[in-house]
Amino acid sequence: MGCCRKTSRWEYPGRRSLLTAVIVICGALVTFLGETNAAAIPTSTLEFRHHSNEEIPDILASIHGRCPNITRIYTLRERSVRGLPLYVMEFSTTPGYHKIYRPEFKYIANMHGNEVLGRELLLHVASYLCERYLAGDHDMQKLINLTRIHLLPSMNPDGWQVSTDTGGTDYLIGRTNNNSVDLNRNFPDLDRIMFSNEEVHINHNNHLLEQVERLQEPIQPETKAVMRLIMQVPFVLSANLHGGDLVANYPYDASRSGATTEYTESPDDQTFRHLALAYATNHKNMANPKRRGCGDDGYNFGKQGGITNGAAWYSVQGGMQDFNYLSSNDFEITLELGCDKYPPASALQEEWENNRNALIQYMWQAHIGVKGRVRDAVSGQPLSNTVIHVKNVTAGRNDDILHDVTSVHDGDYWRLLTPGHYVITASRDGYHPLSHRVIVYDRPHEEAQRVDFHLQPLPQLMPSANGDSKSDTEYEEAYEETVRNNIVNNLRKKWLLNAYKHAITSN
Numbered sequence: 001m002g003c004c005r006k007t008s009r010w011e012y013p014g015r016r017s018l019l020t021a022v023i024v025i026c027g028a029l030v031t032f033l034g035e036t037n038a039a040a041i042p043t044s045t046l047e048f049r050h051h052s053n054e055e056i057p058d059i060l061a062s063i064h065g066r067c068p069n070i071t072r073i074y075t076l077r078e079r080s081v082r083g084l085p086l087y088v089m090e091f092s093t094t095p096g097y098h099k100i101y102r103p104e105f106k107y108i109a110n111m112h113g114n115e116v117l118g119r120e121l122l123l124h125v126a127s128y129l130c131e132r133y134l135a136g137d138h139d140m141q142k143l144i145n146l147t148r149i150h151l152l153p154s155m156n157p158d159g160w161q162v163s164t165d166t167g168g169t170d171y172l173i174g175r176t177n178n179n180s181v182d183l184n185r186n187f188p189d190l191d192r193i194m195f196s197n198e199e200v201h202i203n204h205n206n207h208l209l210e211q212v213e214r215l216q217e218p219i220q221p222e223t224k225a226v227m228r229l230i231m232q233v234p235f236v237l238s239a240n241l242h243g244g245d246l247v248a249n250y251p252y253d254a255s256r257s258g259a260t261t262e263y264t265e266s267p268d269d270q271t272f273r274h275l276a277l278a279y280a281t282n283h284k285n286m287a288n289p290k291r292r293g294c295g296d297d298g299y300n301f302g303k304q305g306g307i308t309n310g311a312a313w314y315s316v317q318g319g320m321q322d323f324n325y326l327s328s329n330d331f332e333i334t335l336e337l338g339c340d341k342y343p344p345a346s347a348l349q350e351e352w353e354n355n356r357n358a359l360i361q362y363m364w365q366a367h368i369g370v371k372g373r374v375r376d377a378v379s380g381q382p383l384s385n386t387v388i389h390v391k392n393v394t395a396g397r398n399d400d401i402l403h404d405v406t407s408v409h410d411g412d413y414w415r416l417l418t419p420g421h422y423v424i425t426a427s428r429d430g431y432h433p434l435s436h437r438v439i440v441y442d443r444p445h446e447e448a449q450r451v452d453f454h455l456q457p458l459p460q461l462m463p464s465a466n467g468d469s470k471s472d473t474e475y476e477e478a479y480e481e482t483v484r485n486n487i488v489n490n491l492r493k494k495w496l497l498n499a500y501k502h503a504i505t506s507n
């Protein structure tokens with residue numbers, strides 16, 4: 001039976017029961033194929049216990065064995081300091097490929113080695129997605145059909161080992177990587193660059209890696225690996241799973257003034273609050289105003305809906321969350337999944353039930369707002385690196401949202417937005433900017449609405465005897481106009497890549 005070939009070491013329950021489990025699974029699949037009753041497939045359950053670093057690839061391999069058509073396992077380019085691979089499991093109907101119009105999503109867990117719940121939750125997410133897909137769950141099939149999902153259960157397997165070997169009880173032991181570096185302080189500090197830009201009234205706050213000139217400290221291999229992932233995959237939405245409190249934390253993490261605690265709004269504050277609430281309100285306890293806070297006299301974030309602005313809680317520099325937002329098109333929040341950083345195995349099942357719906361509903365948020373494709377109106381060529389700028393014109397407002405995104409390889413783009421009325425403008429060197437007015441509705445579990453752009457090339461880009469397009473005054477004027485309109489376009493991919501190379505080799 002093909003279905004059993006890769007189900008080699010599912011859960012280490014001992015050889016005999018393992019064999020039984022495999023037989024039951026295959027038996028059920030045969031029944032399923034015979035009766036075409038999708039709901040008849042039982043869930044192949046992943047045990048609720050802590051899984052070692054060596055077990056992670058085996059678990060992912062068995063899931064891939066069950067769902068070969070919609071999964072892929074890959075490792076990031078760099079390994080941990082102690083040489084362990086960083087495994088990612090991808091779910092999509094085109095494993096290994098970005099598909100046009102399809103948003104990319106990621107969950108990363110266990111960046112702090114001693115915060116381990118997210119790691120187990122992501123293994124369960126992987127198992128759950130596969131099993132529900134096989135069971136014919138319409139909603140889950142639709143999610144996988146429409147989204148490319150990446151799950152990195154452990155970004156810091158070395159720290160996990162240290163924490164586990166010392167009993168998993170200490171608030172700090174195992175938090176860092178093996179070079180004693182806190183990975184969530186190790187990303188290039190783009191907040192500082194963005195705030196400096198603000199001080200001189202430059203509203204440029206996206207794709208900022210090109211402006212990095214020096215680093216506070218050497219970039220660790222685990223950080224480098226994730227930076228590369230962020231630069232390579234056009235993520236739209238993500239979350240970073242931590243522990244130690246129970247709250248969904250959103251940008252900015254670094255305070256504007258440098259104060260320890262200060263609400264520091266990003267231009268997408270409304271959208272980020274919506275995203276954080278999507279997690280908190282779908283979690284069993286996070287948004288509960290009556291639950292206890294963490295620690296002896298800990299504040300209960302449930303009183304504010306289970307969410308917090310990062311810097312309003314405490315200011316963090318060099319974190320992964322803001323790095324995503326300021327270096328790429330990605331929107332990321334940070335999830336604190338519980339008071340206990342290393343919950344006992346006996347608590348894991350309940351924690352999975354507490355988080356399951358939130359984990360799924362949050363993935364659906366990759367489909368809010370608008371998406372589309374930008375093309376040359378004459379040649380039909382897709383136009384990557386087009387700047388997508390949004391103005392909020394809801395109820396007579398006229399507010400620029402000062403955080404642009406860019407179209408990617410196939411000219412496709414995504415712009416997460418809350419419901420409202422917007423003017424979306426696409427602009428690119430050598431083309432007339434074009435605006436579309438749209439109404440964004442709240443449409444749960446539906447694809448984002450499509451807003452495509454066909455940009456008219458400026459005349460000098462048409463085939464001509466004299467190839468020097470830059471000297472053309474019409475081009476210059478349009479360019480000036482674009483700049484005047486506050487739509488800054490310095491996002492050429494080559495610069496970005498060079499800056500990135502510089503950033504990761506300069507240690």
Ligand SMILES: *[C@@H]1O[C@H](CO)[C@@H](O)[C@H](O)[C@H]1NC(C)=O
Pocket residue numbers: 066067068069
């Ligand atoms: C995977 O795809 C192949 C070819 O389309 C199909 O025959 C097979 O049943 C699929 N397997 C699963 C587990 O969905």
Ligand SMILES: *[C@@H]1O[C@H](CO)[C@@H](O)[C@H](O)[C@H]1NC(C)=O
Pocket residue numbers: 138139141142145
């Ligand atoms: C998912 O995509 C497959 C293949 O295109 C299609 O057969 C199926 O109906 C889709 N399912 C849902 C729920 O959208």
Ligand SMILES: *[C@@H]1O[C@H](CO)[C@@H](O)[C@H](O)[C@H]1NC(C)=O
Pocket residue numbers: 082158159161162174176177178179180
């Ligand atoms: C590095 O790893 C080794 C082996 O697990 C461990 O003994 C040592 O304490 C670790 N160092 C740090 C700083 O985590």
Ligand SMILES: *[C@@H]1O[C@H](CO)[C@@H](O)[C@H](O)[C@H]1NC(C)=O
Pocket residue numbers: 268270271392393394395397401417418419420421
């Ligand atoms: C646009 O404005 C409306 C009305 O104030 C608000 O509800 C919505 O969240 C805003 N959208 C964004 C993305 O900030």
Ligand SMILES: [Zn+2]
Pocket residue numbers: 112115242243244
């Ligand atoms: Zn943490």
